[in-house]
Amino acid sequence: QVTLKESGPGMLQPSKTLSLTCSFSGFSLSTSGMVVSWIRQPSGKSLEWLAAIDWDGDKYYNPSLKSRLTVSKDTSNTQVFLKITSVDIADTATYYCARSTTEGIVEVFDYWGQGVMVTVSS
Amino acid sequence: DIQMTQSPSFLSASVGDRVTINCKASQNINRYLNWYQQKLGEAPKLLIYNANSLQTGIPSRFSGSGSGTDFTLTISSLQPEDVATYFCLQHNSWYTFGAGTKLELK
Numbered sequence: 001q002v003t004l005k006e007s008g009p010g011m012l013q014p015s016k017t018l019s020l021t022c023s024f025s026g027f028s029l030s031t032s033g034m035v036v037s038w039i040r041q042p043s044g045k046s047l048e049w050l051a052a053i054d055w056d057g058d059k060y061y062n063p064s065l066k067s068r069l070t071v072s073k074d075t076s077n078t079q080v081f082l083k084i085t086s087v088d089i090a091d092t093a094t095y096y097c098a099r100s101t102t103e104g105i106v107e108v109f110d111y112w113g114q115g116v117m118v119t120v121s122s
Numbered sequence: 123d124i125q126m127t128q129s130p131s132f133l134s135a136s137v138g139d140r141v142t143i144n145c146k147a148s149q150n151i152n153r154y155l156n157w158y159q160q161k162l163g164e165a166p167k168l169l170i171y172n173a174n175s176l177q178t179g180i181p182s183r184f185s186g187s188g189s190g191t192d193f194t195l196t197i198s199s200l201q202p203e204d205v206a207t208y209f210c211l212q213h214n215s216w217y218t219f220g221a222g223t224k225l226e227l228k
Contacts, residue, residue, distance in 0.1 A: 037217075046209065046219050046220065046221045046222050047166070047209060047211075047219040048219070049216065049217035049218075049219075062216070063216075096165055096166075106171075106172070107168070107171050107177075108156055108171065108211065108213045108217070109156070109158070109166070109168060109211065110168050110171070110177070112165035112166055112167075113165060114164075114165055115165055
């Protein structure tokens with residue numbers, strides 16, 4: 001059974017660095033073809049893909065946010081992290097991590113975490 | 123960047139109705155189009171991948187069609203549990219979501 005769960009600070013001040021963790025089970029990020037992405041959704045709005053990391057450690061970023069994002073994974077391949085620098089009010093959103101498979105039957109964002117709400121406020 | 127134009131933004135329909143939601147890509151995305159259902163307070167759920175493939179466990183009343191730039195999600199007979207917001211996603215070049223269609227019961 002594939003599950004993902006996000007965790008984060010809940011609230012932080014403008015200009016700070018946001019650190020998020022995605023903990024998952026039911027698959028390993030060391031398996032060829034596995035990818036974990038970060039996606040966010042401001043309240044009442046649509047979704048925005050932020051970043052991804054694959055089984056080989058290759059990293060991919062939304063070009064419009066690339067300078068502020070860093071995605072990484074742990075050595076056990078059961079957690080993925082996202083850092084967003086210099087946050088402002090526009091970064092207030094629910095942040096999701098989601099799995100994709102890029103080999104065999106390619107499925108993009110087939111499993112999602114429950115999301116973690118992050119509020120940027122002074 | 124590929125833009126996705128989703129329509130309508132809001133849809134009100136009765137139980138048993140046939141419902142269609144559309145997404146138009148700003149350029150050819152072949153069949154790299156997914157549909158997701160998001161119920162209030164929940165994460166999105168994958169319904170259809172690669173334009174017309176039904177995800178495991180999704181009821182057969184959901185179907186997808188289209189290729190190139192024009193895509194459609196169809197619910198053949200609307201059920202009360204289908205009340206949700208529906209999003210399309212293109213994954214031909216990076217990832218872009220549509221703005222969403224909020225589906226309510228009439």
